[in-house]
Amino acid sequence: MSILGNRVLRREDPKFLTTGGTYVDDLPIEGALWVTYVRSTMAHARLLGIDVSEARQAPGVVDVITGADVDLAPLAPFPFIPQTMAWPWLATETVRFVGEPIVAIVTEDRYQGEDAAELVFVDYEPLPAVIDPVEALQGDVVLFPEAGTNVATGQPAAGATDLFEGCEVVVRRRIVNQRVAPCPLEGRAAAAVWSDDGRLTMWSSSQSAHGTRDELVNRVGLDPETVRVIAPDVGGGFGAKVANYPEDLLVPWIARRVGRPVKWVESRSESMVGLGHGRGQVQDIEIGGTRDGRVLAYRLSVVQNAGAYPRIGSALPMMTRMMVDGVYSIPRVEFASTSVVTNMTPTVAYRGAGRPEATAAIERAIDLFAAEIGMGPADVRRRNFIPKDAFPYTTSVGTVYDSGDYDRALDLVLEAADYEALRKEQEQRRERGDVVQLGIGLCVYVEITAAGTNGEWGAVEVLPDGRIKVRTGVSPHGQGHVTSISMIAAERLGVAVDDVEVVYGDTDEVLKGVGTVASRSIQKGGVAVHRAAGEVLEQAKKVAADLLEANPDDMVFDPVGGRFHVAGTPALAKTWSDLAAAAPGGLTAAVDLEGGGPTFPFGAHVAVVEVDMETGKVWLRRLVAVDDAGRILNPMLAEGQVHGGLAQGVAQALFEEVRHDEDGNPVTTNLADYAFISAAELPSFETIHMETPTPVNELGAKGIGESGTIGATPAVQNAVVDALAHLGVRHVPMPATPQTVWRVIIEASAPATG
Amino acid sequence: MHVSPTVNGTTQAHDVEPRLLLVHYLRDVVGLTATNVGCDTSSCGACTVLLDGESVKSCTVLAVQADGAEIVTVEALARDDELHPVQQAFRENHGLQCGYCTPGMVMAALSLLREHPDPTEEEVREGLEGNLCRCTGYHNIVKAVLAAAGMPGATGVRA
Ligand code: FES
Ligand code: FES
Numbered sequence: 001m002s003i004l005g006n007r008v009l010r011r012e013d014p015k016f017l018t019t020g021g022t023y024v025d026d027l028p029i030e031g032a033l034w035v036t037y038v039r040s041t042m043a044h045a046r047l048l049g050i051d052v053s054e055a056r057q058a059p060g061v062v063d064v065i066t067g068a069d070v071d072l073a074p075l076a077p078f079p080f081i082p083q084t085m086a087w088p089w090l091a092t093e094t095v096r097f098v099g100e101p102i103v104a105i106v107t108e109d110r111y112q113g114e115d116a117a118e119l120v121f122v123d124y125e126p127l128p129a130v131i132d133p134v135e136a137l138q139g140d141v142v143l144f145p146e147a148g149t150n151v152a153t154g155q156p157a158a159g160a161t162d163l164f165e166g167c168e169v170v171v172r173r174r175i176v177n178q179r180v181a182p183c184p185l186e187g188r189a190a191a192a193v194w195s196d197d198g199r200l201t202m203w204s205s206s207q208s209a210h211g212t213r214d215e216l217v218n219r220v221g222l223d224p225e226t227v228r229v230i231a232p233d234v235g236g237g238f239g240a241k242v243a244n245y246p247e248d249l250l251v252p253w254i255a256r257r258v259g260r261p262v263k264w265v266e267s268r269s270e271s272m273v274g275l276g277h278g279r280g281q282v283q284d285i286e287i288g289g290t291r292d293g294r295v296l297a298y299r300l301s302v303v304q305n306a307g308a309y310p311r312i313g314s315a316l317p318m319m320t321r322m323m324v325d326g327v328y329s330i331p332r333v334e335f336a337s338t339s340v341v342t343n344m345t346p347t348v349a350y351r352g353a354g355r356p357e358a359t360a361a362i363e364r365a366i367d368l369f370a371a372e373i374g375m376g377p378a379d380v381r382r383r384n385f386i387p388k389d390a391f392p393y394t395t396s397v398g399t400v401y402d403s404g405d406y407d408r409a410l411d412l413v414l415e416a417a418d419y420e421a422l423r424k425e426q427e428q429r430r431e432r433g434d435v436v437q438l439g440i441g442l443c444v445y446v447e448i449t450a451a452g453t454n455g456e457w458g459a460v461e462v463l464p465d466g467r468i469k470v471r472t473g474v475s476p477h478g479q480g481h482v483t484s485i486s487m488i489a490a491e492r493l494g495v496a497v498d499d500v501e502v503v504y505g506d507t508d509e510v511l512k513g514v515g516t517v518a519s520r521s522i523q524k525g526g527v528a529v530h531r532a533a534g535e536v537l538e539q540a541k542k543v544a545a546d547l548l549e550a551n552p553d554d555m556v557f558d559p560v561g562g563r564f565h566v567a568g569t570p571a572l573a574k575t576w577s578d579l580a581a582a583a584p585g586g587l588t589a590a591v592d593l594e595g596g597g598p599t600f601p602f603g604a605h606v607a608v609v610e611v612d613m614e615t616g617k618v619w620l621r622r623l624v625a626v627d628d629a630g631r632i633l634n635p636m637l638a639e640g641q642v643h644g645g646l647a648q649g650v651a652q653a654l655f656e657e658v659r660h661d662e663d664g665n666p667v668t669t670n671l672a673d674y675a676f677i678s679a680a681e682l683p684s685f686e687t688i689h690m691e692t693p694t695p696v697n698e699l700g701a702k703g704i705g706e707s708g709t710i711g712a713t714p715a716v717q718n719a720v721v722d723a724l725a726h727l728g729v730r731h732v733p734m735p736a737t738p739q740t741v742w743r744v745i746i747e748a749s750a751p752a753t754g
Numbered sequence: 755m756h757v758s759p760t761v762n763g764t765t766q767a768h769d770v771e772p773r774l775l776l777v778h779y780l781r782d783v784v785g786l787t788a789t790n791v792g793c794d795t796s797s798c799g800a801c802t803v804l805l806d807g808e809s810v811k812s813c814t815v816l817a818v819q820a821d822g823a824e825i826v827t828v829e830a831l832a833r834d835d836e837l838h839p840v841q842q843a844f845r846e847n848h849g850l851q852c853g854y855c856t857p858g859m860v861m862a863a864l865s866l867l868r869e870h871p872d873p874t875e876e877e878v879r880e881g882l883e884g885n886l887c888r889c890t891g892y893h894n895i896v897k898a899v900l901a902a903a904g905m906p907g908a909t910g911v912r913a
Binding site: 010012013017023111186235238267268269477480637639640643644645648671672680685 | 778788832841860884888889891
């Protein structure tokens with residue numbers, strides 16, 4: 001029986017539970033100095049002077065570095081963005097967000113760095129700051145005068161004037177997908193050591209060791225042959241550690257300058273303003289259709305807040321566009337976006353990266369439309385689903401969905417939630433005028449995984465003792481890939497999972513790699529290993545045939561014991577160690593997977609909330625989730641991914657938001673002020689199994705890393721709106737904090753004036 | 755200043771700066787790096803250890819305040835190859851992903867079970883409110899703690 005599909009416990013766990021992981025800060029690096037960055041305290045200002053003379057004299061200070069010392073070209077944005085919007089390594093003339101690094105201090109130990117940082121005096125000439133992306137669009141305050149605009153990039157609308165022709169009902173609304181902080185529990189960290197022979201080893205808390213290596217080559221000008229990047233244990237990333245930042249890329253440069261190993265580990269307060277933020281879209285939605293529930297047209301216009309220096313965040317609307325139709329077959333769809341710079345921390349990828357925003361827009365739009373025509377949200381959804389026999393399905397913008405069955409997902413979730421009973425209970429509470437009202441929210445989503453990334457590299461080698469060594473380009477940081485990748489190799493080669501060694505996150509050990517991003521690790525990295533193992537199997541068959549003096553076609557592989565024998569004579573079998581010894585060049589294969597395309601997981605979520613009508617407080621009581629990610633290798637790991645995603649989705653819907661005051665000062669700069677979701681604010685989740693394999697790869701696997709977040713956020717938001725629907729409420733902004741909800745209730749209950 | 759706490763059963767003796775945090779003492783001076791730092795506002799609980807039998811956030815205690823105290827970190831829980839029941843429950847219920855919150859979470863769970871040997875789900879959730887995890891959505895952590903509650907030796911520490 002195949003091991004695939006079983007709840008295999010994680011091989012990673014014993015270490016994490018007993019001695020703890022080895023994160024960058026845990027690395028014992030002999031003689032390492034400590035790097036501390038001095039950061040801007042102003043959102044937008046000209047730098048009139050930076051006085052480091054006192055800091056230089058402070059105890060333990062080895063070096064003090066300003067932007068003038070850094071002989072590297074500023075970090076250029078994507079080619080399609082004005083190149084004048086480049087990010088300086090350390091600000092020299094202008095600072096554009098609170099938290100922007102200005103000075104790097106190198107000290108003997110960590111406390112000395114903080115002491116010396118306090119002795120740096122920066123003379124700022126404040127400039128007006130622009131925080132609101134819609135205001136930034138107007139260009140009254142321009143961040144990069146040389147660019148002459150705050151617009152980083154955009155996707156224009158086709159501009160069809162007759163989009164809503166024939167619609168009996170059209171609903172329009174502006175909604176905001178607010179900024180949130182990814183908050184991996186380990187912040188950013190890096191360490192660098194140059195050896196005497198001129199080779200660099202850099203440890204980086206990164207989702208891609210190879211990506212970091214390439215950045216060092218391209219941006220710091222290092223020779224790839226001299227660079228080794230290792231991603232040791234990484235305490236979460238959620239997209240924010242895919243790309244690098246000036247602070248971590250500068251660490252090897254600093255180590256070379258001071259001639260000693262250095263280490264940099266940011267504090268949480270630094271991380272809250274330094275690590276990129278996620279989301280940040282203002283969305284204008286327009287939806288139209290017939291009174292009997294058919295949606296005929298939909299337009300989504302997005303203003304993306306890219307933050308001060310346009311990074312991957314400026315490109316998120318491209319992902320939003322790809323998923324604009326959601327799970328619906330809508331005859332006419334239009335999308336437009338503009339990404340603008342503002343005086344905020346740069347926007348980056350965060351769990352879902354552009355797709356949660358698309359889903360939030362369409363799933364809110366469907367509810368608004370349903371409310372307008374007085375039809376149930378489940379019925380309107382059903383009326384407009386892409387039917388299950390329409391796959392592969394090409395959407396309005398040309399995205400090709402591989403497989404799906406949205407009706408079934410909705411049926412399953414409604415049944416599990418006991419939707420009818422919930423509606424009855426809601427009705428009763430409304431009739432009684434209860435203080436605590438019930439809200440039921442739906443979301444049916446489809447998302448894209450393994451989008452916009454190339455293939456993945458994987459290699460399999462049989463060791464002399466018959467154990468298997470796998471090298472993979474994925475770079476896990478919590479996903480449990482040591483376990484799932486070894487399951488794939490073990491199943492293919494008939495060995496025990498514990499006899500597979502998985503090597504990753506080290507550019508010296510792994511030839512190529514994309515990393516763990518975009519929910520792609522199993523469908524790309526796993527498939528590459530699966531194929532490499534298949535090639536090893538073929539090689540082994542020939543070697544076994546030689547040893548047994550038989551025709552390769554007569555060889556039988558026994559997957560239970562991992563042995564080859566001639567058909568009919570199982571007693572004379574050759575083991576992996578026999579074959580490894582006999583194969584002249586060893587048994588080894590590497591696969592550089594190309595193509596294959598993305599896959600489209602989907603699902604349906606039901607959220608049940610209670611709302612205190614007197615205080616506006618919301619409790620999430622239930623979250624029922626069907627998430628179909630194709631074939632599942634290890635349901636335990638897949639559920640774990642869903643759980644984490646659900647919590648982050650709930651967090652955005654109800655609690656979390658990066659906030660600023662009117663001068664652009666962030667006010668959520670630590671975990672006391674940022675509403676990081678806790679165990680006390682969540683129920684246990686109800687997850688329901690559904691598997692629709694993809695034809696795109698031989699494992700039938702889609703990605704599961706981000707689905708939970710994508711489905712949960714609108715489900716919970718829709719539930720809050722639903723709890724207040726009897727007051728005529730059609731929308732409640734995220735996060736639905738007591739204050740926000742209370743205000744909506746008061747406004748809805750106030751007698752109409754005028 | 756001189757400090758001499760007992761850490762995981764071993765008496766230590768060091769001269770430290772008065773401002774040194776206990777968590778940095780454990781990590782940088784004693785060399786026990788399982789205990790992590792996740793914030794600078796005593797919010798996350800990644801640094802949770804037992805101090806004289808009570809769970810504390812070791813980033814809120816100065817090393818000098820722990821002079822003469824008994825400190826237990828997650829490193830002390832397992833014996834040879836045998837995981838402590840709480841560790842075992844975390845493993846069996848997939849209560850960890852990236853592992854960063856885990857050492858603190860396990861110590862907080864242990865302390866919670868000492869106060870509530872047979873907790874309800876709500877008591878577990880309330881009890882772990884000060885220990886943040888970004889990966890698991892807490893679902894399997896709660897499940898693990900409830901599972902550990904039934905195991906013999908779940909509240910014991912052999913250090
Ligand atoms: S590091 Fe101690 S509570 Fe966060
Ligand atoms: S397992 Fe990653 S923070 Fe808890």
